[in-house]
Amino acid sequence: METNRYYHAHLDRIDKGPSPQPDVTEAEMLVFLAIIINMGHCRRDQMTKYWSRAYNYHTTFYGNCMKRDRFVHNLRYLHFTDNKNEPDMTDENSDRLWKIRNLFEILNEKEKKRSQEPEV
Numbered sequence: 001m002e003t004n005r006y007y008h009a010h011l012d013r014i015d016k017g018p019s020p021q022p023d024v025t026e027a028e029m030l031v032f033l034a035i036i037i038n039m040g041h042c043r044r045d046q047m048t049k050y051w052s053r054a055y056n057y058h059t060t061f062y063g064n065c066m067k068r069d070r071f072v073h074n075l076r077y078l079h080f081t082d083n084k085n086e087p088d089m090t091d092e093n094s095d096r097l098w099k100i101r102n103l104f105e106i107l108n109e110k111e112k113k114r115s116q117e118p119e120v
Helices: 002-013 026-039 047-051 060-065 068-076 101-116
Strands: none
Touching: 026 060, 026 068, 047 060, 047 068, 060 068
């Protein structure tokens, strides 16, 4: 998973820092994405308020799914492509979406298959 590779590369670049976090699993990434989707339905003016215990903000969903600090860690190191594969950006025909191209292709392929399925 590229998120883990990027995080470990970051740890290699720094001498001191926080103790290493465990690798992000596929299941944890799915929970992360579910939280991101839910955030669009329950808008807050600051990301930390999704985990707030204040009466006017409290929503148990976020805290029950993932700790706030773990969510921030996953968000900070979220990557879909190895940075070593960066194309020559001076070329006018270079792919400006290269960092998310793989994700884009996967989503397009899934949508194409879904749209070809007969409706029930």
